[in-house]
Amino acid sequence: xxxxxxxxxxxxxxxAASLELGCNYSYGGTVNLFWYVQYPGQHLQLLLKYFxxxxxxxxxxxxxxxxxxxxxxxxxxxxxxxxxxxxxxxCAVNTGRRAxxxxxxxxxxxxx
Amino acid sequence: SQTIHQWPATLVQPVGSPLSLECTVEGTSNPNLYWYxxxxxxxLQLLFYSVGIGQISSEVPQNLSASRPQDRQxxxxxxxxxxxxxxxxxxxxxxxxxxxxxxxxxxxxxxxTVV
Numbered sequence: 734x735x736x737x738x739x740x741x742x743x744x745x746x747x748x749a750a751s752l753e754l755g756c757n758y759s760y761g762g763t764v765n766l767f768w769y770v771q772y773p774g775q776h777l778q779l780l781l782k783y784f785x786x787x788x789x790x791x792x793x794x795x796x797x798x799x800x801x802x803x804x805x806x807x808x809x810x811x812x813x814x815x816x817x818x819x820x821x822x823x824c825a826v827n828t829g830r831r832a833x834x835x836x837x838x839x840x841x842x843x844x845x
Numbered sequence: 846s847q848t849i850h851q852w853p854a855t856l857v858q859p860v861g862s863p864l865s866l867e868c869t870v871e872g873t874s875n876p877n878l879y880w881y882x883x884x885x886x887x888x889l890q891l892l893f894y895s896v897g898i899g900q901i902s903s904e905v906p907q908n909l910s911a912s913r914p915q916d917r918q919x920x921x922x923x924x925x926x927x928x929x930x931x932x933x934x935x936x937x938x939x940x941x942x943x944x945x946x947x948x949x950x951x952x953x954x955x956x957x958t959v960v
Contacts (some may be wrong), residue, residue, distance in 0.1 A: 769951075776935075823889065832888075832939075833951070834891065836888050838889075
């Protein structure tokens with residue numbers, strides 16, 4: 734069965750710091766990978782996605798993620814965070830057989 | 846464009862009362878539909894998904910059930926709520942025919958408090 738692990742549950746950063754959130758999945762076949770973001774009081778929104786091709790994908794608001802197949806990872810990065818990036822971030826995987834499977838989420842708090 | 850509507854936004858119900866949460870999608874046909882529950886520190890747990898009218902797959906045995914009476918309507922129900930049913934419930938849809946395009950779009954969610 735597919736599963737997703739997010740090891741950072743709560744991250745606190747100062748503005749302008751660099752961000753990397755870890756995401757690992759367990760599935761041996763072809764996967765589609767996603768990062769969703771949930772800003773306070775808002776609904777889940779897609780940040781970026783990987784289906785195939787270039788393993789370095791760029792999303793909205795300066796976020797990017799790198800798919801490393803050998804490590805079963807899809808880490809999210811941003812060179813310089815802003816206060817407005819305070820949100821909860823979810824990694825998700827879909828193998829095409831069932832619905833998206835989500836990680837437990839990482840709460841990011843950016844201090845001004 | 847496609848939109849997803851989920852209501853109510855908040856709900857407070859007594860233990861033992863019934864539940865009905867409704868979700869509708871507009872602007873698309875034959876969508877895949879999903880119900881998730883979001884709990885703090887536990888991410889999103891898939892409860893049910895549906896690939897067509899009357900076709901429901903249950904992911905977790907529980908006190909809840911789902912139905913899809915129309916192509917773009919998905920209902921989450923319970924005959925008797927438990928305290929443990931409290932949580933944030935999210936409806937989502939994804940394009941049904943193109944299996945490569947598996948991005949899901951979420952509704953605003955329903956905050957259910959069972960008292």
